[in-house]
Amino acid sequence: MRVGVLTGGGDCPGLNAVxxxxxxxxxxxxxYDFVGFRDGWRGALEGDTVQLDIPAxxxxxxxxxTLLGSSRTNPFKEQNGVHRISETLAKxxxxxxxxxxxxxxxxxxxxxTDEHGVKCVGVPKTIDNDLSAxxxxxxxxxxxxxxxxxxxxxxTTAESHMRVLVVEVMGRHAGWIALHSGLAxxxxxxxxxEQRFDLDQVCAWVTSxxxxxxxxxxxxxxxxxxxxxxxxxxxxxxxxxxxxxxSGVGEWLxxxxxEHTGKEARTTVLGHTQRGGTPSAFDRWLATRFGxxxxxxxxxxxxxxxxxxxxxxxxxxxxxxxxxxxKTVDPALYEEAGVFFG
Ligand code: F6P
Numbered sequence: 001m002r003v004g005v006l007t008g009g010g011d012c013p014g015l016n017a018v019x020x021x022x023x024x025x026x027x028x029x030x031x032y033d034f035v036g037f038r039d040g041w042r043g044a045l046e047g048d049t050v051q052l053d054i055p056a057x058x059x060x061x062x063x064x065x066t067l068l069g070s071s072r073t074n075p076f077k078e079q080n081g082v083h084r085i086s087e088t089l090a091k092x093x094x095x096x097x098x099x100x101x102x103x104x105x106x107x108x109x110x111x112x113t114d115e116h117g118v119k120c121v122g123v124p125k126t127i128d129n130d131l132s133a134x135x136x137x138x139x140x141x142x143x144x145x146x147x148x149x150x151x152x153x154x155x156t157t158a159e160s161h162m163r164v165l166v167v168e169v170m171g172r173h174a175g176w177i178a179l180h181s182g183l184a185x186x187x188x189x190x191x192x193x194e195q196r197f198d199l200d201q202v203c204a205w206v207t208s209x210x211x212x213x214x215x216x217x218x219x220x221x222x223x224x225x226x227x228x229x230x231x232x233x234x235x236x237x238x239x240x241x242x243x244x245x246x247s248g249v250g251e252w253l254x255x256x257x258x259e260h261t262g263k264e265a266r267t268t269v270l271g272h273t274q275r276g277g278t279p280s281a282f283d284r285w286l287a288t289r290f291g292x293x294x295x296x297x298x299x300x301x302x303x304x305x306x307x308x309x310x311x312x313x314x315x316x317x318x319x320x321x322x323x324x325x326x327k328t329v330d331p332a333l334y335e336e337a338g339v340f341f342g
Pocket of ligand 1: 128170
């Protein structure tokens with residue numbers, strides 16, 4: 001059996017740990033061969049391959065990024081995309097594919113399996129944690145840890161100057177990173193895309209925090225929107241899956257807070273620091289277990305499935321189900337955090 005492996009979409013801490021586990025168990029346990037495709041679906045389209053064997057994954061457990069490279073290439077948007085992928089797989093004698101990615105990469109894997117008979121198994125990755133059917137994606141815990149450490153640091157500088165510190169975090173249309181890091185970091189308020197925020201209310205919370213002699217930290221998800229307003233876009237450009245680039249709401253909010261409260265405000269945009277660097281211990285553990293179970297799904301010939309975390313068990317779910325709906329923050333969870341606002 002020859003197995004192709006690719007990593008697609010935004011990179012995420014733990015990608016290398018998944019590949020290490022897939023290759024180690026695949027080679028040692030089942031005698032499989034592997035081939036890596038460079039830059040996600042682009043490598044599969046263009047036949048751009050990388051050697052993937054035990055020496056290639058040695059030492060990769062703590063390494064961030066992806067040894068295969070990544071891209072947001074969508075084969076369904078490319079001329080003869082599916083045909084080209086089939087040709088590459090045939091040329092390299094690849095029997096099955098392990099696709100490691102988020103909703104876009106796995107959405108492609110689901111269609112390739114269901115509509116074109118390509119034998120795919122998926123592994124869910126994204127710092128955004130917005131994939132249905134799994135309790136957590138790997139990468140999320142690292143992103144939350146990075147954001148929490150940043151918030152901890154911002155508290156002391158905010159208090160030294162008695163300023164408002166607005167922290168903009170990633171997450172696209174889901175507020176998971178904001179909610180978890182905001183709670184862990186003791187934010188004055190947390191603003192998420194799932195619930196439009198009221199600017200007057202935010203300013204009232206900020207003012208009340210100053211009255212209590214503390215400087216407020218406002219955690220805002222990049223996709224958060226004010227009531228009556230829109231999402232702030234970076235430049236309006238779209239990737240090949242049709243996603244807009246976000247970021248800018250933090251700057252906008254700090255300006256509004258200054259104008260409405262008369263307090264000085266600064267913004268920190270954490271950006272790609274949330275995605276870079278070594279994975280947390282939890283993400284190494286989760287990524288490794290996902291990898292081990294993904295190669296077991298290959299051995300069992302169970303195609304069109306994604307490995308998922310349910311409680312402490314790793315289960316298999318249909319890829320189509322896992323990518324159908326974005327997992328967003330439940331209103332009740334958000335409400336829980338409200339006791340700390342203001
Ligand atoms: O999906 C992960 C993510 O990091 C989002 O949180 C963010 O909006 C986006 O990717 C940024 O993507 P890019 O790699 O194009 O900057």
